[in-house]
Amino acid sequence: MYTVPPQGNITTTEFYSTALDRLTILRAIYNNGIKYNRGSELYHKSVMSEIKIRLPLRPNVLEETDNNAKTKTEERRKDHISHFLLRLAYCRTEEARKWFCDCEKELFRLRLEEHREEVSQFLVHNSLKFEEVTENEVADKEQLIRDSSQIYSNREKIMVYKVPFVEALELVKHRRVYVERGMAYVPHTELVSILTGMFRTQLSKSLIKCARSLPAVSDDERIMSILNELTTAYNGDDFSNTKLEGQVSVAQLPAVSKTSFPPCMRNIHEVFSEQHHIKHGARLQYCLFLKGMGLSMEDVRTYFRQEFCKKMDAETYGKSGHDYMVRHLFGKEGKRSDKTPYGCMKIITGSGPSSGDCHGCPFKHMDADNLERKLNAWKIPKIQIREILGLVAGQHYQIACSKYYEVTHNKGDAGFGLNHPNQYFLESQQALGNKVNVGKQGYQSSQSSSIQGSQPVSQSVSPPVSQSVSQPVSQSVVSACE
Amino acid sequence: PQCTEAVYHAEYGSSGINAEYGWLSYNNLEYLSKREFCFTLNGDIYLRYKSFSNVDDFRKELKTVNPFKIMLEQFNNIKPKDHKSFKSGSFTAVEREVVFDIDMTDYDEVRYCCSEAKICPNCWTFMKIAVKIIDEALRQDFGFSNLLWVYSGRRGVHCWVADESARKLKNDGRGAIADYLSLVIGGDQQSKKVTLPGVPHPSIKRSVNIISRYFEELMINSQDFLDSEEKCQKVLSMLPPKTIQDDLKDWVSSNHDSKTKWNHLKDAWSTYAKKKKLRNENNAIYEVVLQLCYPRLDVNVTKGLNHLLKSPFSVHPKTGRVCVPFLAKDVDSFDPFTVPTLKEVIEEVDNWSGDPTVPDFSKTSLKPSIELFKKFAKSCQREDADENKENRMAW
Numbered sequence: 106m107y108t109v110p111p112q113g114n115i116t117t118t119e120f121y122s123t124a125l126d127r128l129t130i131l132r133a134i135y136n137n138g139i140k141y142n143r144g145s146e147l148y149h150k151s152v153m154s155e156i157k158i159r160l161p162l163r164p165n166v167l168e169e170t171d172n173n174a175k176t177k178t179e180e181r182r183k184d185h186i187s188h189f190l191l192r193l194a195y196c197r198t199e200e201a202r203k204w205f206c207d208c209e210k211e212l213f214r215l216r217l218e219e220h221r222e223e224v225s226q227f228l229v230h231n232s233l234k235f236e237e238v239t240e241n242e243v244a245d246k247e248q249l250i251r252d253s254s255q256i257y258s259n260r261e262k263i264m265v266y267k268v269p270f271v272e273a274l275e276l277v278k279h280r281r282v283y284v285e286r287g288m289a290y291v292p293h294t295e296l297v298s299i300l301t302g303m304f305r306t307q308l309s310k311s312l313i314k315c316a317r318s319l320p321a322v323s324d325d326e327r328i329m330s331i332l333n334e335l336t337t338a339y340n341g342d343d344f345s346n347t348k349l350e351g352q353v354s355v356a357q358l359p360a361v362s363k364t365s366f367p368p369c370m371r372n373i374h375e376v377f378s379e380q381h382h383i384k385h386g387a388r389l390q391y392c393l394f395l396k397g398m399g400l401s402m403e404d405v406r407t408y409f410r411q412e413f414c415k416k417m418d419a420e421t422y423g424k425s426g427h428d429y430m431v432r433h434l435f436g437k438e439g440k441r442s443d444k445t446p447y448g449c450m451k452i453i454t455g456s457g458p459s460s461g462d463c464h465g466c467p468f469k470h471m472d473a474d475n476l477e478r479k480l481n482a483w484k485i486p487k488i489q490i491r492e493i494l495g496l497v498a499g500q501h502y503q504i505a506c507s508k509y510y511e512v513t514h515n516k517g518d519a520g521f522g523l524n525h526p527n528q529y530f531l532e533s534q535q536a537l538g539n540k541v542n543v544g545k546q547g548y549q550s551s552q553s554s555s556i557q558g559s560q561p562v563s564q565s566v567s568p569p570v571s572q573s574v575s576q577p578v579s580q581s582v583v584s585a586c587e
Numbered sequence: 588p589q590c591t592e593a594v595y596h597a598e599y600g601s602s603g604i605n606a607e608y609g610w611l612s613y614n615n616l617e618y619l620s621k622r623e624f625c626f627t628l629n630g631d632i633y634l635r636y637k638s639f640s641n642v643d644d645f646r647k648e649l650k651t652v653n654p655f656k657i658m659l660e661q662f663n664n665i666k667p668k669d670h671k672s673f674k675s676g677s678f679t680a681v682e683r684e685v686v687f688d689i690d691m692t693d694y695d696e697v698r699y700c701c702s703e704a705k706i707c708p709n710c711w712t713f714m715k716i717a718v719k720i721i722d723e724a725l726r727q728d729f730g731f732s733n734l735l736w737v738y739s740g741r742r743g744v745h746c747w748v749a750d751e752s753a754r755k756l757k758n759d760g761r762g763a764i765a766d767y768l769s770l771v772i773g774g775d776q777q778s779k780k781v782t783l784p785g786v787p788h789p790s791i792k793r794s795v796n797i798i799s800r801y802f803e804e805l806m807i808n809s810q811d812f813l814d815s816e817e818k819c820q821k822v823l824s825m826l827p828p829k830t831i832q833d834d835l836k837d838w839v840s841s842n843h844d845s846k847t848k849w850n851h852l853k854d855a856w857s858t859y860a861k862k863k864k865l866r867n868e869n870n871a872i873y874e875v876v877l878q879l880c881y882p883r884l885d886v887n888v889t890k891g892l893n894h895l896l897k898s899p900f901s902v903h904p905k906t907g908r909v910c911v912p913f914l915a916k917d918v919d920s921f922d923p924f925t926v927p928t929l930k931e932v933i934e935e936v937d938n939w940s941g942d943p944t945v946p947d948f949s950k951t952s953l954k955p956s957i958e959l960f961k962k963f964a965k966s967c968q969r970e971d972a973d974e975n976k977e978n979r980m981a982w
């Protein structure tokens with residue numbers, strides 16, 4: 106459960122390499138989670154193979170004649186250290202913390218499931234006790250519990266634990282557990298879910314604490330430069346710095362929406378132009394996208410005002426708060442935090458559209474008939490529509506979108522792994538011949554360098570401290586991790 | 588007009604506020620001073636981050652500022668009015684009631700008598716169903732007991748869950764409850780919005796039972812939900828795709844009444860399910876019923892800890908009606924169309940000819956609502972005072 110940070114000294118090269126190994130795994134988890142579905146065979150196979158190579162972790166079962174004892178300890182040590190090192194790297198921003206928590210939780214879950222038989226040992230080891238439901242009570246509620254947790258085989262006797270519902274949020278959220286009077290009745294088969302939930306909560310809290318103590322190590326340059334290398338190389342661009350050379354003007358939007366907008370934004374643009382009104386979710390998603398495109402705040406404000414005021418009068422628009430929202434999203438109001446445009450993951454997994462909404466990801470949020478109609482209207486040939494629908498049925502939304510890109514740009518292969526609407530836009534503009542201004546972080550487009558997705562890391566990014574003398578990392582790092 | 592609002596708020600201050608104060612502060616002055624209020628003035632000026640150290644301050648400010656809408660926010664870790672003197676980020680929401688917002692416009696897809704801001708006694712039944720289902724779920728499944736249901740003044744209802752365990756929930760807890768209660772999922776581009784996986788969860792079975800008590804009166808009699816080809820197509824698209832849709836072309840255009848057609852549809856599905864030996868063959872019919880009548884929540888209101896929500900007893904700016912509380916168990920007899928408006932309330936006070944020493948609110952038709960609210964506030968205070976939760980009376 107990573108409650109106690111490791112102690113000791115390690116060299117900077119070891120610092121870098123163990124952290125990198127773990128990061129590669131987390132990155133693999135993230136990417137494969139997009140490509141395949143979490144839970145599917147392919148996902149499991151590809152992720153587990155990465156894990157076994159880089160950070161294997163066999164259960165800590167001490168056998169009498171254990172030849173592997175030494176390697177097992179070595180494995181544990183490496184796993185332990187790399188976890189805490191990455192905490193340092195990913196505790197600084199809300200987004201980083203969320204990404205890290207999600208991936209670590211998934212890693213934890215995968216490992217637990219791989220060794221289900223060890224779960225009870227795990228509980229003992231971490232002093233976790235769950236209240237067992239008495240046989241009488243189980244008999245009473247048996248059908249309810251079975252129905253809720255979809256336990257079909259009537260032969261096995263099920264062991265049920267009773268936990269406050271707040272510790273079983275994943276199950277509650279998906280209505281996969283029986284709850285009564287605030288208690289969740291969790292069959293032992295679902296214990297993994299509870300443990301994963303606890304893991305994540307605990308990690309989340311620790312990360313915030315970690316962020317507060319980060320200043321304590323910020324003057325150790327060796328550490329800071331490694332941490333910076335780790336995060337920027339792998340987080341991908343958040344599109345707050347890359348812009349097109351030459352501004353896109355509001356007048357160009359209708360044309361550009363047809364050629365370079367991904368379907369999600371093209372859809373919102375269409376609805377906006379036809380109905381002169383879009384609801385909250387769409388306003389957020391679209392405004393941030395336009396900001397990522399490089400439109401100025403004034404441009405977006407004017408655009409929104411023009412469009413909305415085709416249907417409502419200026420006074421009502423003034424009262425509506427939409428203008429304020431634009432200013433807020435550009436960081437000029439309230440907390441003055443600079444909001445970043447949503448990536449595909451956020452759009453796909455975030456609050457979907459409900460009645461009257463048009464935001465979200467068309468491949469995820471439209472049903473097959475409606476999607477087909479839309480693609481037809483956009484003049485996609487029938488054969489490709491069928492391919493796209495097939496991908497959607499397999500829940501490969503981003504690949505479906507890439508396919509749309511390929512069809513509309515006449516390319517056999519998109520050449521990039523799609524994970525952000527603004528990325529789609531930039532790639533499209535480049536493909537059409539417009540130049541892209543590379544920002545601070547150095548946007549790696551498919552046309553230039555070769556760093557993408559699952560490429561082996563060690564070749565492209567060299568640890569900046571390899572020349573310096575390998576010095577032990579100080580104790581201050583350890584205390585920061587607590 | 589200025590003067591009448593001042594009168595209302597003076598009255599609001601004296602009566603409702605004592606009860607309200609008890610609730611808002613959970614009997615703890617320190618809590619009250621850390622609670623954020625937001626006043627809306629005429630001209631849509633929002634005054635946020637207001638907080639008060641005691642009732643008198645609150646009353647005084649109400650009279651001078653004269654807001655026409657008050658919204659209640661979360662408890663914070665420092666006094667909201669001092670927030671500017673602290674570093675940004677250290678001012679955070681600490682606790683807040685769990686709230687739900689149900690709005691009639693979200694039912695426009697399935698109600699045919701009205702749309703948008705309009706409501707009538709026929710479609711109000713959707714609200715009755717929603718209140719019953721959610722109330723049951725919050726009490727039975729989650730164990731909450733201090734629930735306050737409030738009419739929002741125009742076309743919906745709010746629910747405030749004030750139990751201590753609810754107030755302490757973070758965003759993920761609220762999100763989980765909201766998702767647990769969300770069944771109708773999808774926007775306008777999604778025709779079939781309810782899909783049950785396997786055996787229906789007990790809470791869903793319970794909901795179907797509640798709906799069935801109202802279904803005939805609502806969907807068949809008042810909404811006549813199968814009396815046109817368009818309506819029939821819509822219902823057909825709520826069934827699993829590519830099953831009986833093609834076989835029912837005649838059914839769609841036939842001239843029978845909704846009741847007959849509904850029975851017809853159920854039979855057709857039943858035959859199909861038996862033929863294909865489907866497990867859980869009733870699910871498809873449940874899915875249609877649920878898509879038509881299951882509560883449609885605005886989940887964003889529930890999920891956010893700092894979502895501002897209108898205070899009970901506020902006045903709705905467009906209808907003038909007072910946001911009065913009501914009991915879920917009495918929802919069948921609650922009539923939103925007889926809720927008094929601010930004007931009426933003021934007239935009642937002016938026309939009072941009885942005992943002059945009686946507090947203002949007792950002269951009006953708001954009296955029962957205020958009594959109800961006082962009971963609720965008391966129950967909340969008792970919860971906090973009570974060590975032994977078994978003794979807590981069900982509110």
